[in-house]
Amino acid sequence: MNLGQVYTKPSVAHYMTNLLSLPYGARVLDPCFGRGAFIDALIAMGRYSVDGVEIDAESYEACLDRESAACRLHHADFFSFDATGKYDGVVMNPPYVRQEEIDLLADKYGICKERLAAKVGTELDAKANLYMYFTIQALHALKEGGQMAIIFPNSWERSRTGAKFRKAMAALCSIEEHISINGNPFVGKPIVDAEILKLRRGHGKAATVYKEITIGNDAVTESPKDGAPAVELENTVPLAWLADVRRGKTTGCNRLFINPPVASNLRDILSSPKDVAGFSTSTARTDKYLMITGASGRLPAETEAYLRQCAEWIAKQHWPKSLYGRIQQSDRWYVTPGMAPGDIIFPYIIRENIRFIRNDRHLLTRDNFYSITSPVQTGLLMALLNNHYVWYQLEQCGKTYGNNVLKVQKYDVDNLMVISPELISDGDKSTLTSLADALAATADISLAGRITDVLAGYYGAGDIKTMFENARNKRISKRA
Secondary structure, eight states: OOOOOOOBOHHHHHHHHTTOOOOTTOEEEESSOTTOHHHHHHHHHTOSEEEEEESOHHHHHHTGGGOBTTEEEEESOGGGSOOTTOEEEEEEOOOOOOHHHHGGGHHHHOOOHHHHHHHHTSOOOTTOOHHHHHHHHHHHHEEEEEEEEEEEESGGGTOSTTHHHHHHHHHHEEEEEEEEEESOOBSSOOSOOEEEEEEEESSSOOOOEEEEEEEETTEEEEEEOTTOOSSOOOSEEEGGGTOEEEEOBOOSOHHHHBSOSOSSSEEEEEOOGGGOOTTBSTTOOOEEEEOOOTTOOSOOHHHHHHHHHHHHHHHHHTOSHHHHHHHHHOTTTTOOOOOOOOSEEEESEESSSOOOEEOTTOOEEBTTEEEEEOSSOHHHHHHHHSSHHHHHHHHHHOEEOSTTOEEOOHHHHHTOEEEOGGGSOHHHHHHHHHHHHHHHHHOOTHHHHHHHHHHHHHHOOSOHHHHHHHHHHHHHHTTO
């Protein structure tokens, strides 16, 4: 039976326990101690009162020799353990069990998705992994201001399944450290990409520091991560917690699919940032995209004839390779997945002005845009993105790409630190939305400065406008 046990290397456990900065005698919990790597690391520190919980009898019994007055071990189900609001710190590697296997634990361990959802008191996705439930439950175990060091898969930051998990975490905690991992932090070779976060319960100062560690020869080496914001920002969460960021539509061959000589199955598509004036798509110039999805049904004779000509041309050229390969496999080589337009779009090549653009016309975009969708009201999200705090982060993380324009990767956009909407007062939300609506309507870039002024009380950073202008001017001056 799969309990999702993936064991942490002792060197990584030692590194993670030292991320906690708690007073002497603080109560620290490992809610799934497994082979005891974190228990051993905490005992070696000799400064905390330690509790460990483990549901697996064999693992629990193997660690009983660690028990002492300062270390109490409990053979229990963490979701039945009385922990709410009792701990100053949590350190853990939660179990990794896919959603379709969780209910298989019901007969022996009493664990099922329905019970877990009731316990955590938060709606998670129906496909949520067990580690997500563990994380939310462990956050509830912390006192206000308590700290957690956690290692878990990093896929939650970019997956649709992780959207509700991101929202649940944003409501409970802030990120103090975001640590990428080079090498394998686990015993054995589990097929999972992981990261380490240091979290703080509540929404006090959250100066997110980006780092990376390299694991080798049973040692951990730490270094700052390239592209990390060089300014401390309070009350923030990554954009990926609030929104889904995707690349726009890839055609496979623009000359065949953009502005084709047919009249059916066409969709308006935005091809270039140069076709958009300002911060709205309301007056944008568009092309026509021949978009055929699995739901398109029978095609008109004109379109079928055109696609046959395209297939013959591709077969003769053996190019483009992606489409050539699809033609060998299927007569419907031209079918692509449907794609909903984003609420906000963002050109990933930055020339002079940074623009998050409100997609008023609900246009599809080509793959030189990122498409952003979110449950956050569009006007408010526009304000959270079109300000000097976010623009400065982009100047810092973007990579120079010819003539000193910036190219921004998807993970850069996902990791932009924005103010958690739950912390913004209703009055400020109204003001920010009005300013963002005016920015979209007028393209008056000074409105971004006014948005910045409203957000300054939340971000808590210094003279961000000057910092942004200096960074931008330094980049643009190199183009002369």
